[in-house]
Amino acid sequence: MPTSWGSLVSFPLSCGFQLIVACSRLLLLFGTRPHCCFSIGEVDLVPTMEEYAELLQLDRAFSETPVIPIRGPRSNRCLEKYLGLTTAVLRPEIARPEETWRKANISLDLLTKYFSRSAFPAKLARDFIVGKKGWKKFRINAFKIAFAGIFLFPTSAGRIDLGVIPIVFSEGRSIIPAILxxxxxxxxxxxxxxxxxxxxxxxxxxxxxxxxLRHFYRLQTPYHFERHTVSQTVDIALPFTGNSRDWASYLLDLPLGEWSWKVTWGPAVWKPWTHCALFDGVPLPGVWGCTGYYPSLALRQFGGVQYPPRLGDLDAVTFDYIPSEDMWRLLSRVEVIWEGRLSEVVLIEDGSPGDSSVASDFVEWREGWTPFFTLRPTVRPGTSHSLVSRSLRVSASTGQPERVTVLERELEEAQTELLSLRLARAV
Structure with missing residues (x-):
């Protein structure tokens, strides 16, 4: 529990605003929107719920169901319950209180005022419903709200979206799907x-x-990445700081041997979810909306044989939380889909050669990405397409009759070119 909460208000900025901007630019270059993964050359990585749970050191992240919104007012009327403050104090502090599903929020200053000191603020006793009673519990609740609103689900500096409250205080339910x-x-x-x-x-x-990245975990533990050990292993800018173009080029030039499909800090045997019985991926209900992704793209990351992934239509589980009968119907379907989660991983036997981790039909599938799936950046500025191997290029479909497909592909390429130009200008 921090003695002063002043640092939380600028936590993302204290890590370096340029770091966040550079990191986002770098990951956007490699991110593939249709498949929700990162493709760097021939490397495809998918952030998974299991890996996130390990990084956050959560023991029971997947024995529970995710937090799924319920009908009724969102969380702006629950502050009295979790903070013990009177309505007279809270009501003026809530921005957009009528927006129960559209980002009602409070400032971190409010929590700092009442809960940043180690002792009960006797001068403010009137602002609490029952005075000092239960203040320590309320202080812990306030820290949970601040941490979730500033670190896990940030919206703007110093503001905490009240949509994080059901995520934080939903006992027996996992927060990992919402984060992802x-x-x-x-x-x-x-x-x-x-x-x-x-x-x-x-x-x-x-x-x-x-x-x-292999050079990271050779010299350090998964939860402690020291900057000086990183600088000793990479003779350019540190990860996601400084020139993100240099890092993009560096990552593209890394041979496959420098990447670790399976991180060494995980359990000996992973039991990941790969899909659901009624859906080819896994739906992810979040704080402000829902989406889905394909963990079956990450079989190698769990020491399994990589087969062509199950790919369906993510549109069925992709929507914003705007109260309506359609939203509640979609959420009910998401809950049903989630209950049918399955795991389909064929583990590799010890001593098997590395290339045995990829099935032959996956190689064929990987060489024939659909036009919707554009590997970025497949070509660096100034590089001829003819110099890029076929495995790093999208197979252009000459017989595609649908005009929509052509337009979407052209739009994707134009957006990526625009992003590259902006990146070059920023550098």
């Missing part, structure tokens, strides 16, 4: 727009990403 959901949604939004700073826990995604 908002990561995917934010990256997808920024990629569509061609710019912007993703609003999610960038540091957690960066930690996950670095854990798949």
């Amino acid at each position: 959901c908002e990561t995917v949604r934010s990256l997808s939004h920024c990629r569509r727009q061609g710019e912007g700073v993703p609003m999610f826990c960038t540091q957690l995604l960066q930690l996950w990403f670095c854990s798949h």
Whole structure:
């Protein structure tokens, strides 16, 4: 429990605003919106719920169901229960209180005022419903709300979206799907727009990403990445700081041997979820919306044989939380889908050669990415397409009759080119 909460208000900025911008630009270059994974050359990595749970050191992340919104007012009327403050104090502090599903929020200053000191603020006793009684419990609750709103689900500096409250206080339910959901949604939004700073826990995604680089885990533990050991192993800018173009080029030049499909800090045997019985992926209900992704793209990350992934239509589970009968119907379907989660991993026997981790039909599938799936950056500025291996290029379909497909592909390429130009200008 911090003695002063002043640092929390600028936590993302204290890690370096340029770091977050550079990290987001770098990951956006490699992010693939249709498949929700990162493709760097021939390496495909998918942030998974299991890996996120290990990084956060959560013991029972997947024996529970995710937090799924319920009908009724969201969380702005629950502050009295969790903070013990009177309505007279809370009501003026809630921005957009009528927006029960559209980002009602409070400032971190409110929590700092009442809960940052180690002792009960006797001068403010009138502002509490029952005075000092239960203040220590309320202080812990306040820290949970602040941590979730500033670190895990940030919206703007110093503001805490009250949508995090049901996530934080839903006993017996996992927060990992919500974290991963908002990561995917934010990256997808920024990629569509061609710019912007993703609003999610960038540091957690960066930690996950670095854990798949061999030179990181050779010299350090998974939960402690010291900067000086990183600088000793890479003779350019540190990860996601400084020049992100240099890091993009560096990552593209890394041979496959420098990547670790399976991180060494995980359990000996992973039991990941690969899909659901009624859905080819896994739906992820978040704080402000829902989306889905394909963990079957990550079989190698769990020491399994990589087969062509199960790919369906994510549109069925991709929507914003805007109260309506359609939203509640979709959420009910998501809950039913989630209950049918399955695991389909064929583990590799010890002593098997490394190339046995990839099935032959996966190699064929990987060489024939559909036009919707564009590997970025497949070509660096100034590089001829003819110099890029076929495995790093999208197979252009000459017989595609649908005009929509052609337009979507052209739009994707134009957005990526725009992002590259903006990146070059920023550097």
